[in-house]
Amino acid sequence: MESAFIAxxxxxxxxxxxxxxxxxVEYFAAIEDEELVERAWESGRLLLTRDTLLVxxxxxxDRCFFVAGDHFRDQLRQVVEAFAxxxxxxxxxxxxxxxxxxxxxxxxxxxxxVPPHVFATQQQFRACPACGRIYWGxxxxxxxxxxxxxxxxx
Ligand SMILES: [Zn+2]
Numbered sequence: 033m034e035s036a037f038i039a040x041x042x043x044x045x046x047x048x049x050x051x052x053x054x055x056x057v058e059y060f061a062a063i064e065d066e067e068l069v070e071r072a073w074e075s076g077r078l079l080l081t082r083d084t085l086l087v088x089x090x091x092x093x094d095r096c097f098f099v100a101g102d103h104f105r106d107q108l109r110q111v112v113e114a115f116a117x118x119x120x121x122x123x124x125x126x127x128x129x130x131x132x133x134x135x136x137x138x139x140x141x142x143x144x145x146v147p148p149h150v151f152a153t154q155q156q157f158r159a160c161p162a163c164g165r166i167y168w169g170x171x172x173x174x175x176x177x178x179x180x181x182x183x184x185x186x
Contacts, residue, residue, distance in 0.1 A: 035115050038077040040068055045104035051131060052176060054122025105183045112184060119180055127160035134158040134167060142166060
């Protein structure tokens with residue numbers, strides 16, 4: 033089964049990279065430990081945390097995955113390996129800002145919403161139905177692919 037996660041506030045960069053590879057990750061920059069654990073229980077999400085005290089809490093114990101590394105690169109490698117995630121199977125299918133699944137977006141509809149040079153050079157657009165952000169391919173995407181390969185040693 034596909035894992036859904038909720039990341040503690042220390043894991044912002046990890047949460048973003050997990051969204052880049054298409055994982056379902058809730059993240060709040062500011063949230064109380066108590067609420068974090070509650071949300072994990074209510075939503076059936078696994079709590080990714082760097083907090084050794086939180087891991088030891090009775091209610092959190094079965095819902096936690098302890099992230100060992102200090103650096104997001106080590107953290108990403110650890111999570112990808114632990115959950116056997118294929119990093120390219122769902123690459124950039126999720127909104128990096130709000131975690132919603134992206135939808136294909138008619139190219140004509142994008143014209144008024146993206147810079148002219150982007151519209152002229154890109155064929156495929158995706159939009160976030162929740163926050164309205166528009167995504168397209170291009171050099172940014174290629175850079176992310178390269179960095180991901182480097183992080184994961186592929
Ligand atoms: Zn969004």
